[in-house]
Amino acid sequence: MAVQTTGTSQPTAPTDSTAGVSLGPAVALSCRECGERLPLGPVFACAECFGPLEIAYELPGGDPEALRARIAAGPNSIWRYAPLLPVPADVTDRPGTNPGFTQLVKADNLARELGVTGSLHIKDDSGNPTHSFKDRVVAIAVEAAHAFGFTTLSCSSTGNLAGAVGAAAARAGFRSCVFIPHDLEQGKVVMAAVYGGELVGIEGNYDEVNRFCSELIGDPLGEGWGFVNVNLRPYYAEGSKTLAYEICEQLGWRLPDQLVVPIASGSQLTKIDKGLKELIAVGLVEDRPYRIFGAQAAGCSPVSRAYKEGHEVVRPVKPDTIAKSLAIGNPADGPYVLDIARRTGGSVEDVTDAQIVDAIKQLARTEGIFAETAGGVTVGVTRKLLESGELDPSLSTVVLNTGDGLKTLDAVAPTTGPTATIRPSLDAFRAAGLAS
Amino acid sequence: MAVQTTGTSQPTAPTDSTAGVSLGPAVALSCRECGERLPLGPVFACAECFGPLEIAYELPGGDPEALRARIAAGPNSIWRYAPLLPVPADVTDRPGTNPGFTQLVKADNLARELGVTGSLHIKDDSGNPTHSFKDRVVAIAVEAAHAFGFTTLSCSSTGNLAGAVGAAAARAGFRSCVFIPHDLEQGKVVMAAVYGGELVGIEGNYDEVNRFCSELIGDPLGEGWGFVNVNLRPYYAEGSKTLAYEICEQLGWRLPDQLVVPIASGSQLTKIDKGLKELIAVGLVEDRPYRIFGAQAAGCSPVSRAYKEGHEVVRPVKPDTIAKSLAIGNPADGPYVLDIARRTGGSVEDVTDAQIVDAIKQLARTEGIFAETAGGVTVGVTRKLLESGELDPSLSTVVLNTGDGLKTLDAVAPTTGPTATIRPSLDAFRAAGLAS
Numbered sequence: 087m088a089v090q091t092t093g094t095s096q097p098t099a100p101t102d103s104t105a106g107v108s109l110g111p112a113v114a115l116s117c118r119e120c121g122e123r124l125p126l127g128p129v130f131a132c133a134e135c136f137g138p139l140e141i142a143y144e145l146p147g148g149d150p151e152a153l154r155a156r157i158a159a160g161p162n163s164i165w166r167y168a169p170l171l172p173v174p175a176d177v178t179d180r181p182g183t184n185p186g187f188t189q190l191v192k193a194d195n196l197a198r199e200l201g202v203t204g205s206l207h208i209k210d211d212s213g214n215p216t217h218s219f220k221d222r223v224v225a226i227a228v229e230a231a232h233a234f235g236f237t238t239l240s241c242s243s244t245g246n247l248a249g250a251v252g253a254a255a256a257r258a259g260f261r262s263c264v265f266i267p268h269d270l271e272q273g274k275v276v277m278a279a280v281y282g283g284e285l286v287g288i289e290g291n292y293d294e295v296n297r298f299c300s301e302l303i304g305d306p307l308g309e310g311w312g313f314v315n316v317n318l319r320p321y322y323a324e325g326s327k328t329l330a331y332e333i334c335e336q337l338g339w340r341l342p343d344q345l346v347v348p349i350a351s352g353s354q355l356t357k358i359d360k361g362l363k364e365l366i367a368v369g370l371v372e373d374r375p376y377r378i379f380g381a382q383a384a385g386c387s388p389v390s391r392a393y394k395e396g397h398e399v400v401r402p403v404k405p406d407t408i409a410k411s412l413a414i415g416n417p418a419d420g421p422y423v424l425d426i427a428r429r430t431g432g433s434v435e436d437v438t439d440a441q442i443v444d445a446i447k448q449l450a451r452t453e454g455i456f457a458e459t460a461g462g463v464t465v466g467v468t469r470k471l472l473e474s475g476e477l478d479p480s481l482s483t484v485v486l487n488t489g490d491g492l493k494t495l496d497a498v499a500p501t502t503g504p505t506a507t508i509r510p511s512l513d514a515f516r517a518a519g520l521a522s
Numbered sequence: 523m524a525v526q527t528t529g530t531s532q533p534t535a536p537t538d539s540t541a542g543v544s545l546g547p548a549v550a551l552s553c554r555e556c557g558e559r560l561p562l563g564p565v566f567a568c569a570e571c572f573g574p575l576e577i578a579y580e581l582p583g584g585d586p587e588a589l590r591a592r593i594a595a596g597p598n599s600i601w602r603y604a605p606l607l608p609v610p611a612d613v614t615d616r617p618g619t620n621p622g623f624t625q626l627v628k629a630d631n632l633a634r635e636l637g638v639t640g641s642l643h644i645k646d647d648s649g650n651p652t653h654s655f656k657d658r659v660v661a662i663a664v665e666a667a668h669a670f671g672f673t674t675l676s677c678s679s680t681g682n683l684a685g686a687v688g689a690a691a692a693r694a695g696f697r698s699c700v701f702i703p704h705d706l707e708q709g710k711v712v713m714a715a716v717y718g719g720e721l722v723g724i725e726g727n728y729d730e731v732n733r734f735c736s737e738l739i740g741d742p743l744g745e746g747w748g749f750v751n752v753n754l755r756p757y758y759a760e761g762s763k764t765l766a767y768e769i770c771e772q773l774g775w776r777l778p779d780q781l782v783v784p785i786a787s788g789s790q791l792t793k794i795d796k797g798l799k800e801l802i803a804v805g806l807v808e809d810r811p812y813r814i815f816g817a818q819a820a821g822c823s824p825v826s827r828a829y830k831e832g833h834e835v836v837r838p839v840k841p842d843t844i845a846k847s848l849a850i851g852n853p854a855d856g857p858y859v860l861d862i863a864r865r866t867g868g869s870v871e872d873v874t875d876a877q878i879v880d881a882i883k884q885l886a887r888t889e890g891i892f893a894e895t896a897g898g899v900t901v902g903v904t905r906k907l908l909e910s911g912e913l914d915p916s917l918s919t920v921v922l923n924t925g926d927g928l929k930t931l932d933a934v935a936p937t938t939g940p941t942a943t944i945r946p947s948l949d950a951f952r953a954a955g956l957a958s
Contacts, residue, residue, distance in 0.1 A: 162598055162623070181628065181630060181631070183890055184625065187598070189620065189651075191693075192617065194617060195617070195692070195693070195695065210651075213649060213651070215625075215649070215890070215891075216890075216892070217653070217926075217928070249892075252890070253886075253890030253891070253892070254890060255890070256631070256886065256887055256888060256889060256890035257627075257631070257889055257890035259631065263956060266940075268940070268943045272931075272935060273928075273931055275938075275939055275940065276931050276934060276935050276938050276939075277892070277927075277928070279938045279939055279940065279941075280882075280883065280886045280892050280927065280934055280938050281886045281887060281890055281892070282883065282886060282887030284941045284942075284956050285939070285940045285941050286940060286941060286942050286943070286944060286951070286954070286956065287940040287942070287943035287944070288943075288944065288945075288946045289943065289944065289945050289946065290945075290946045294946045295946065297946065298946040298947070298948075298951075301948055302948065302951065305948055307948060307951065307952060307957040308957075446716075447716065447718065450689075450692065450716045450717045450718060451692055451717060451718030452692060453692060453693055454619055454651070454652075454688070454689030454690060454691070454692035454693035454717055455651075455689070456652070456685075456689070456713070456716050456717070490653075490928070491713075491716065492653070492709075492713070492926070492928040492929065493928065495708075495709055495712050498712060498716055499708060499712050502711075502712050502715045502716050503711055503712075503715055503721070504702075504704070504711065504715065504721045504722060504723040505715075505720045505721050505722060506720075506722050506723070507704045507722070507723035507724075507725065508722060508723070508724065508725065509724075509725050509726075510724045510725065510726045510730045510731065510733065510734040511734070512734075512737055512738065512741055512743060515722070515734075515738065515743065516743060518722070520699060520720050520722065521743040521744075
């Protein structure tokens with residue numbers, strides 16, 4: 087029987103078989119507010135209190151060494167962690183983009199410049215198939231879409247997510263239909279369209295695109311549609327846990343002391359915290375404290391402002407920043423982020439657009455990593471938190487870069503160019519003063 | 523003592539210690555034309571006959587199973603093949619970009635469209651740190667630069683190589699100075715400059731940039747400079763062997779029956795052949811036939827033309843194609859490519875710019891891989907060779923994608939955009955006819 091909820095515009099499942107759905111260790115949906123449990127299905131809000139739903143698991147027990155060995159023998163992708171994810175055991179038998187297991191770069195050059203005496207690592211998610219962390223979350227959503235019998239993958243997006251959905255749908259054999267504001271930059275439009283799915287420009291801003299998608303999801307027109315970031319959101323969001331798993335495995339199954347994570351909706355940060363707690367629970371890492379720091383752009387810093395003002399709720403803002411992939415003015419998981427930052431002894435900070443550009447260049451110059459603006463936000467906030475003393479330079483720190491500089495060239499283009507332009511002669515080169 | 527050769531503009535080594543250089547299994551430089559052997563050093567042309575030099579090895583003997591196990595226990599990068607590369611045993615102890623071990627994608631959707639009944643795989647090198655195969659070759663050149671005591675990394679480039687050198691130099695702690703034509707597209711200039719090295723625009727075309735670099739290399743101004751694609755070329759070129767190693771390992775230590783490889787200078791294709799032969803020699807794969815097919819753009823197809831006309835020499839052409847990363851009109855390794863294609867039972871084919879664009883879109887639509895124009899060339903040639911019957915559809919085939927579509931957006935942008943643009947209403951969506 088289809089899982090039905092009441093009171094909100096929940097879609098019906100396209101098949102009546104969700105009661106028999108098998109998604110590995112996932113056993114139920116659970117309300118983050120009231121704890122109400124529901125069977126696994128394409129629903130995203132609690133029927134009792136309208137709180138957000140998340141996945142509840144029966145995680146593997148027994149000898150952690152056996153689990154560690156099983157993970158080590160797995161593929162070089164997020165699927166090595168299938169025993170901890172809401173995906174069926176045969177997930178690798180189907181075609182998929184197989185994201186994850188990206189490099190954890192030991193950033194000694196950057197550490198030196200920033201005065202870090204402990205260790206500093208960059209988790210570089212530009213190595214994913216479409217060059218952002220969105221490939222992780224979409225890959226999990228694809229498995230849920232399979233399980234619930236959806237035939238079309240969809241989302242609202244201003245960039246990274248559109249590309250990730252288009253690519254994953256193409257590989258996995260779904261139809262896709264993605265909605266974007268009609269006036270996006272050409273590069274993002276091309277990335278969203280090249281995978282051959284339907285791409286619909288909406289005459290309106292991102293908020294209007296979102297509102298349209300919510301209408302569509304409650305209408306018969308949207309039947310059979312899995313919106314990865316709406317009705318598949320509880321599954322989709324779990325993909326961010328894999329960042330936590332990979333960081334710990336790549337550190338030799340150790341928790342870092344400090345993590346710096348970007349905040350858009352805040353979902354990624356909350357799921358990284360969830361992932362770390364799960365690793366402790368199953369015994370893969372030692373149970374000891376870690377601190378999570380959230381990073382925002384000053385031009386869209388509702389969570390940072392709430393943190394600094396000591397509030398528990400987040401007041402929405404109108405975004406105005408070059409960090410467009412983080413420009414969510416009303417972040418759904420903002421209150422949970424505040425809670426995690428306070429509980430773990432971290433904090434939330436923001437940096438200006440000029441500091442974002444500086445940080446992108448500093449990371450490129452020191453480590454050869456060309457980050458998108460979101461990476462400039464986390465590196466810039468890391469620098470600021472070291473200066474203020476909130477980050478301890480003597481500890482181990484991991485900073486996330488969640489995207490690729492090629493997608494946000496405009497951020498650095500005006501101030502990045504040739505050192506010199508010369509005639510093709512040794513005399514001209516000598517005159518330019520560039521010989522070492 | 524510095525290795526000196528006579529008769530060509532060879533640079534002197536910056537230190538006098540090249541006789542003691544330790545580069546793993548590499549034991550000498552060997553002339554591909556006359557067989558003359560030289561000690562390892564920063565030289566690129568034979569002192570006897572001016573032929574190109576390549577690396578001679580003492581490859582590991584003994585039990586292939588032991589070597590296989592050693593590789594399997596290695597890192598998820600080209601360094602897992604260190605026993606077969608001209609790099610010191612401690613290569614992973616130094617900071618580097620650690621490229622390679624990119625995905626070999628089983629392309630069942632594309633196979634179905636092309637009528638391939640055997641197996642079809644795409645080796646997707648857009649997953650490398652700067653999103654092209656150039657990260658592989660530069661990583662090996664960096665090790666040679668270390669060994670020979672160079673302090674500046676340099677190259678002439680029109681795009682991918684500049685980014686790869688900039689990033690690798692930043693990570694590994696070299697100064698870099700890269701030369702480009704002054705009128706490149708802004709995106710490529712930004713990618714070349716963002717890593718903070720010197721970037722010099724030369725008032726002239728790519729040929730003039732190259733000529734300038736050759737002058738610089740013979741001048742005291744260039745002392746201490748390692749030009750990755752000139753005086754370090756014998757080392758640099760070996761990086762392409764890792765494509766062969768990875769493909770075979772990812773196929774379960776099996777040779778593919780057929781490979782489709784792009785041709786720019788032709789170096790990559792010749793080194794893939796060398797890599798396959800080495801795997802046979804050390805017993806890692808069974809000794810059985812394979813065919814190598816070369817792929818060019820019609821607008822720069824000197825090797826394809828020579829192949830079809832039955833020539834053994836390659837007549838230079840003036841490139842005019844959107845596949846700029848393959849636009850070398852006078853390919854140095856052209857004659858070797860012809861020899862390999864004929865010896866292995868392959869061939870060389872070319873496709874028009876329109877076919878390249880079609881193929882980029884077909885690969886994106888079927889497999890979710892957004893390739894640069896060079897990937898459009900190999901996929902387009904694959905389709906053409908299947909139609910002509912030169913590629914056997916019942917065998918196993920591997921097609922290389924060596925770069926990333928984000929770097930050549932212009933190729934598809936004019937014909938890639940939204941399916942529809944509508945007002946944010948269900949009525950408008952219904953009228954657009956996109957509901958499934």
